[in-house]
Amino acid sequence: MPILRSIEERFIAEKPFKGLNVALSIHLEAKTAYLCKVLASGGANMFITGSNPLSTQDDVAAALVDDGLNVFAWYNCTADEYRMHMTKVIESGPNIIIDDGGDLVNLIHQEYPEKISAVIGGCEETTTGIIRLKAMEKDGCLKFPMIAVNNANCKYLFDNRYGTGQSVWDGINRTTNLIVAGKVVVVAGYGWCGKGVAMRAAGMGGHVVITEIDPIKAMEAVMDGFKVMKMTEAAKIGDIFVTVTGCADVIGKESYKNMKDGAIMCNAGHFNVEVNLPELEEMAVEIKEQRKNCMGYKLKNGKWLNVLAEGRLVNLAAGDGHPAEIMDMSFAIQALSAEHLVKNKGSYDNTVIDVPKHIDQQVALKKLEVWEIEIDKLTETQEKYLNSWNLE
Template sequence: MSEIRDESLWESGKRKIEWVRQNMSLLRSVEEDFKRDQPFKGLKVALSIHLEAKTAYLCKVLAAGGAEMYITGSNPLSTQDDVAAGLVHDGLNVFAWHGATDEEYHRHISEVVKVGPNIIIDDGGDLVNLIHNEYPELIPNVIGGCEETTTGIIRLIAMNKDGQLKFPMMLVNNAKCKYLFDNRYGTGQSVWDGINRTTNLIVAGKNVVVAGYGWCGKGVAMRAKGLGASVIVCEVDPIKAMEAVMDGFKVMKMVDAAKVGDFFVTVTGCKDVITEKAFMNMKDGAILCNAGHFDCEVDVAGLKKLSVESKLARNNIDGYKLPNGNWLYVIGEGRLVNLAAGDGHPAEIMDMSFAIQALSAAYLVKNKDKLTDKIVYVPDEIDKEVANRKLKFWELEIDKLTPEQEKYLNSWQV
């Protein structure tokens, strides 16, 4: 049972999946382990992650481990219909299509929850929130789940603080082999891939405003600098603002940065980061986009109300004319730009993130009778296993501590 746009697109989808498979050596090794060990035999896995080729391969790896897969997207504009068709052609259950309405998106995520999953793999917390709010009777079936992104972890921590989180959730985003690479290098490259392919404009010599200087913001700023831009960082955290200064970037309030910015990228996980006050300060032709999970960082609804005219300026770019005559342009409706306007993170980066996902899901099953906390951090041994496998595939060797060195480092006496 599936609900996708067009199953006849399967050949294109399978080519994409095979391409990333060739470039995801970690997941290939995990797939071989899973085929042998069958950690998910007899279990249902509900997955909501941006549905493109790398996610599809993760789904196939979990299925190779015995999982009965129920798959949906985590953003209406990030699903690739040919990839969804490729998964369905291989016998997996998919409920997603590109350009879903709010009603369709809710129906699709509901379909994967209604099966009564044993494991949940989430990106932004939609599945976890849905099962708690609309299908609480299915919660006893859930062994636990894994959360992929910062925004989802914020929601999980808030739920747990209020005593509302009813099963263990592993904070995959907080694993070192995830945030140090995926959030920084993956977001940094894929955001500019999306912007550049959509706008076909040069970045060198422009002023780029990056809102948020967490690991994702650091990556976006670093890559903008590498492309020749002058970078301005907007922050609410004084420590992160100091980091930005010492990394060589200007720091301003958004209302002031709005006066000089050519490109604006929000990466905060918050809402109302760029609103009317900033819009009215922006120069004609400013380009806005969002790299946070939800489409509430750039107040697109407010911009629509403020504008006196709108147009489709270019494929995936909407233009809005302000009362002062200036035009502002929004990429991908203010949704996650690297997926709404691109193919997401590079395969080699997602190889690490999805290896963490797969191994964390197996960890939940193996330790289901031992986990008492609802918020579970990825064990250090999983992080190190992924790192060691990656180094091996890179054909790199590193030094090891001698017994004397280990004793020295673990002793308070010199």
């Protein structure tokens, strides 16, 4: 992760977070651990938890503790334990919050309002978290500025598309050990994550079907060469289903009734609500583990439907998450955005704000440098041309 490494070198010298408490909730695996160490190198007192019960890697969490950081997380924690971990992090009295899905921000607003005055601001990693933040902003209850890291070009164009596209199939393939070629792959949602999942499915020989609620995204999918139909219709022909919407109840009982025997469902959205498990459990006459991270549900009609990783993020709950080269960019934006908030304390309203353009550009240029790629620069004449309305 050379971009983060270069930031770490500067942080060691400048200590931008000296004396500040940073609360972080992101999938706790090796790449996240390095982000935590980079922030700590800048003087931050780190208070860390995971953002999903099945994505925490215990050896990584233990290694961070050995390095003197405060970690509250373990693999496969219960709902009560997960909440306890979040609570411990918030009780630290954070000055900066780095969130993934909005759980920390939600908790401090609802249950720890006395801690809010110390918060300079925060950063949000995911589409789902930004949806929640925008709702808070709309209702007038967001009490500190939050930078929408997910919306940075160097995040969603690469992390969401190429990172999700690769890591989702890594999780599916290592869990099922089945071939993709020749199968019908139904991808629910054609945002940047869905685009990546669909692209990789097609690349492995799958016949891709997209389900959407947005007419423009549906048109994109058609022009990218994919079939588009409603989920209840796609359910009749799908072999593998991947939900990537950020919404709830994307696949439910009406779809289950139509599915093939042996159909496989998984989720790549943040929360485990896209595949409606309570409805599937209610319909099932038998439930058993088919293999690790794969639960089978037998319906009255005799068909077995399979759900990977309890409907949680399949790329992390059944895999290792995005490749390090991808997370190097995303986490560099996190680190630089957190630093920006500290340097500009009090300059922003309590709204969801964009990542400053210079941070996006800085990360992109550093990535090109790592790849040993040089690009052109505008000449003075070209600058003048692009900034002129009179072209005579």
